[in-house]
Amino acid sequence: MPIIFENVSYTYGQNTPFEHKALDKINLTINDNEITGLIGQTGSGKSTIAQLCNGLYKPDEGRVTVNGIDINADKKKKKENFFRVGLVFQYPEYQLFEDTVEHDIAYGPKNMGLPEDEIKRRVADAAGFVGLDAEALSKSPFDISGGQRRRAAIAGIIAMEPEYLILDEPAAGLDPQGRDDILSKLKKYQREKGISVVIISHSMEDMAKYCDRIIVLCRDGIYKTGTKAEIFEEPKELKSMGLSVPQITKLVYRAGELGVKFDRPIYTVDAAFEDVMKMLDGGDGK
Amino acid sequence: MIRDITLGQYFPGNSPIHKIDARIKIIMTLILIVAVFLASSELSFALLLAVSVTVFLMSRISFKTLAKGLKPIVFILIFTTLFQIFFTRTGKLLFEWHFIRIYSNGIIYAVKMFIRIIVLISTTSVLLSYTTSPIVLTDGIEGLMRPLAKIKVPVHDFALIMSIALRFIPTLLEETEKIMSAQKARGTDFSTGSLMKRARSLLAVFVPLLASAVRHAFELADAMICRGYRGGEGRTKLNRMKMKFSDVVWLFLTGAVLAGVIILNAHPVFTLDAIFGI
Numbered sequence: 001m002p003i004i005f006e007n008v009s010y011t012y013g014q015n016t017p018f019e020h021k022a023l024d025k026i027n028l029t030i031n032d033n034e035i036t037g038l039i040g041q042t043g044s045g046k047s048t049i050a051q052l053c054n055g056l057y058k059p060d061e062g063r064v065t066v067n068g069i070d071i072n073a074d075k076k077k078k079k080e081n082f083f084r085v086g087l088v089f090q091y092p093e094y095q096l097f098e099d100t101v102e103h104d105i106a107y108g109p110k111n112m113g114l115p116e117d118e119i120k121r122r123v124a125d126a127a128g129f130v131g132l133d134a135e136a137l138s139k140s141p142f143d144i145s146g147g148q149r150r151r152a153a154i155a156g157i158i159a160m161e162p163e164y165l166i167l168d169e170p171a172a173g174l175d176p177q178g179r180d181d182i183l184s185k186l187k188k189y190q191r192e193k194g195i196s197v198v199i200i201s202h203s204m205e206d207m208a209k210y211c212d213r214i215i216v217l218c219r220d221g222i223y224k225t226g227t228k229a230e231i232f233e234e235p236k237e238l239k240s241m242g243l244s245v246p247q248i249t250k251l252v253y254r255a256g257e258l259g260v261k262f263d264r265p266i267y268t269v270d271a272a273f274e275d276v277m278k279m280l281d282g283g284d285g286k
Numbered sequence: 287m288i289r290d291i292t293l294g295q296y297f298p299g300n301s302p303i304h305k306i307d308a309r310i311k312i313i314m315t316l317i318l319i320v321a322v323f324l325a326s327s328e329l330s331f332a333l334l335l336a337v338s339v340t341v342f343l344m345s346r347i348s349f350k351t352l353a354k355g356l357k358p359i360v361f362i363l364i365f366t367t368l369f370q371i372f373f374t375r376t377g378k379l380l381f382e383w384h385f386i387r388i389y390s391n392g393i394i395y396a397v398k399m400f401i402r403i404i405v406l407i408s409t410t411s412v413l414l415s416y417t418t419s420p421i422v423l424t425d426g427i428e429g430l431m432r433p434l435a436k437i438k439v440p441v442h443d444f445a446l447i448m449s450i451a452l453r454f455i456p457t458l459l460e461e462t463e464k465i466m467s468a469q470k471a472r473g474t475d476f477s478t479g480s481l482m483k484r485a486r487s488l489l490a491v492f493v494p495l496l497a498s499a500v501r502h503a504f505e506l507a508d509a510m511i512c513r514g515y516r517g518g519e520g521r522t523k524l525n526r527m528k529m530k531f532s533d534v535v536w537l538f539l540t541g542a543v544l545a546g547v548i549i550l551n552a553h554p555v556f557t558l559d560a561i562f563g564i
Contacts, residue, residue, distance in 0.1 A: 056467050079473060087471040094461075095468040097493035107490070111473030142497065156472060 002196070003030040003053055003085070003164060007062035010048055014060070022048040025062065026221055030164070030198055035190055037207040038200045040217030041242045046200045047090065049217075050166050053198070054085035066164070083112055086162030090169045092153030096141035101132065101152045104141055108160040119159075126159035129189050131181075147178040154182070158189065165190075166198040171206065183210050204246045208232070208267035216243065228267050248272050296419045303345040304417045307533040308426025314540045315413050321547045322406050328394075330550040331401045337543050338405045338412075347416050355411050356404070363403055370396035420452040429527055442518025450506070458499060465494050 010023040022045045030036050030053070038046050051057040052064050055071045055078055063070050071081045089095065098104035105126055109119045127137055130151040136144055141152060154170065170186065171179040183199070187210050190197045201207060207214050207228065214231045216223040218241045224231060232238070232245045235253075244250075245267075252266040260279075266272045298304075306314070318337070325331050342352060356363075370392055377391030414423060428445035435441045466476065469490045476487050 051467065054471060056470060079475070082471050082473055089464065089468045089471070092468065094498055095465055095472075095490075095494050097490050108472040111475075160472070 001067035002032055004065045005029075005049075005052070005062065006065070008052060008059040008064060009061040010045075010052060010057060011060055023052075023059075024221060028215060028222060028225070030196060031213065032196050033194050034212035035187060035197045035199060035210055037211030037214040038198055038217065039202070039204070039207055039214060039243065040223075041219070044217040044219055046217060047168055050087055050168050050198070050200060053164070053166055054087045055081040056087070083108075083160050084162055085164040085166060086157040086160050088154050088157045088165070088167040088170060090172060092156075093141075093146065093149035096149060096153055096156075099140060100138055101141050101144065102127075102137040104152060105137075105155045105159050108156055112160060122159045122161060123155075126155040129158060130155045130185060147174055147181075150174065150178075151182065154186075162195070164196045164198070166200070168200045169202070170199060171201070171203070179206070186210070204232075204244060205248075205268075208246045208249070209270075216241070229265055232265070232267060297347060297351065297416050298419075299346055299417065301344060301346045301417065302532075303341060303412065305530075305532070306413075306417075306536055307527055307529055308418055308422045309429045309527065310529070310533045310537055311413050311418055312423075312426050312430060314536060315410050317540045317544050318409050318413075319406065321544045322402055324544075325398075325402070325547050325551065327551045328398075330547040331398055333543065333546050333550060334405045335401055338409045341409055342412050345412050345417050347412060351416065352408060352412070355416070356407060359403065359407055363400065366403065367396045367400050370399050421449055424449045424452060425523075425525075425527060440518075442521070446518075454499075454502065457502070458495065461498055462491060462495055465491050465498075 005026050005028045008023060008026045009021070012018070012020045012022055026045075026049070028049075038049065040046050048057065052059060053066070055064070058072050064072065066081065066085060071078075096104050098107060102123060105123045106119050109122050114122070123137075127133075132148065132151055132155060136148055136152075141149060144152070150170075154167070157165065165186075167186070171182055174182065183206055186197060186199070199206070199211060211228070213226065214228060215225045216231060216238070223237075223241060232249055235245045235250070238244055248269050249265070249267055252262055252272060256262065262272075262275050264271075264275070266275065318334075321330075322334060325334055371388060372386065372392065374389055374392035374395050375387070377389040377394070379387060379389055380393070381388040418426070424445055427448070428441060431439070431441045431444075466474075469487070470476070474487050474490055476484065478484075479487070
């Protein structure tokens with residue numbers, strides 16, 4: 001069962017001079033068992049959507065349903081939503097606080113009231129997924145590197161084994177290797193567990209590489225929803241919203257203008273590399 | 287939500303009150319406070335009430351905002367007013383029921399006390415908190431304290447500490463809110479459970495918050511050093527405070543109010559006592 005937004009509006013600082021309408025009658029669906037990318041300019045409401053998904057924010061209008069249940073209907077069941085829809089905030093490493101990384105990852109499962117051995121299993125599982133070894137687990141979260149801290153924080157959410165995993169800019173501020181590392185691990189995790197993952201990002205490259213479906217937000221709401229082929233077929237429209245197609249797609253367009261034709265639309269460097277190699281082998285390359 | 291606590295309560299605007307120089311506003315506030323405490327005759331209270339209503343109307347702050355600002359003092363207000371009514375034993379006896387006796391002076395003192403507190407709080411908050419941004423206010427304080435630098439008081443350092451503290455309150459509040467949300471998303475419950483449990487929940491907020499405050503402090507210090515900060519000596523300002531003609535007029539008007547209060551105190555033309563027939 002998916003997460004569905006029906007005519008959802010949300011306003012920050014209602015009835016103050018700082019009032020700001022972040023979302024206006026939004027409709028969207030986050031499907032099961034795929035990676036959804038949420039992309040849009042700063043201020044288009046991406047993070048607001050993330051916090052509406054698990055009930056941290058309550059919509060001013062409309063409803064948010066998870067598995068067919070309005071998550072804001074029953075106040076007593078609020079906590080369950082947090083465990084069902086795991087949310088990793090931007091720069092999650094700043095939320096670490098326990099004395100060891102291991103205890104910090106166990107914090108969520110502990111709050112769920114799970115038995116001790118189940119917590120242990122989940123911590124080990126989650127740590128394994130993000131690639132934290134026993135040595136890192138025994139250290140203080142303030143003594144490990146930035147990339148490791150990020151992974152520890154993500155593991156803290158994964159350990160709750162949510163049905164939906166929403167990550168707000170999971171790769172922001174990491175070096176290119178750390179970026180690929182985290183995102184590919186998330187993809188592997190999604191494929192193995194068959195859960196639904198939402199990745200919020202600014203990077204078209206990451207969207208193209210890791211997401212099955214992309215939702216593009218603009219200031220007035222949702223601009224478009226679709227597969228990467230559907231999203232990237234209109235580079236001009238994307239550009240007018242301050243977004244663009246992946247660099248490699250631009251390059252392939254340019255190559256096409258110069259007479260090097262690719263058989264399929266290209267969105268990732270790997271695909272381009274594959275095709276170029278094929279062309280070279282076929283002998284019609286330059 | 288935490289963000290609803292508008293710290294310093296500053297409301298941006300463009301009213302004549304907003305435009306008064308911060309230094310003048312501080313002096314005006316001090317003069318008005320003196321006037322409020324000097325006032326004793328009915329007419330001087332009427333004058334002060336008229337002044338504070340005028341200032342409030344000119345500031346274009348909504349009544350709702352002011353009322354919200356007065357909320358915390360409602361208890362003191364009611365308490366002191368009742369105290370005056372029930373425990374003053376002079377003047378004409380107006381009402382008696384068992385041990386409760388209300389005298390005319392009790393009513394008069396209560397009304398005066400009520401006006402005194404309302405005028406005090408509303409003028410200071412309209413003049414200083416609602417219409418002056420905290421940073422400008424700090425600048426104003428620094429400007430007024432400048433002469434103290436001559437006797438080696440580190441005026442600039444104090445002002446800087448104050449500005450930085452004020453500047454980072456919203457940042458830290460925002461951060462607190464973010465951390466609280468993040469911990470809530472991990473199932474932290476801040477509002478139920480035993481005292482120990484709740485204290486432990488707060489730990490999940492305080493540890494990251496402290497870490498981030500320290501981080502901010504180091505980053506800010508580095509950034510200031512990089513931009514050549516070396517204390518107040520020989521430092522010029524981007525926004526220099528300039529006294530305008532209208533500021534001087536405001537100052538004179540406030541002085542006139544103080545003089546008016548003193549004169550009206552000495553020459554009571556009309557008193558409430560007359561109404562009660564004493």
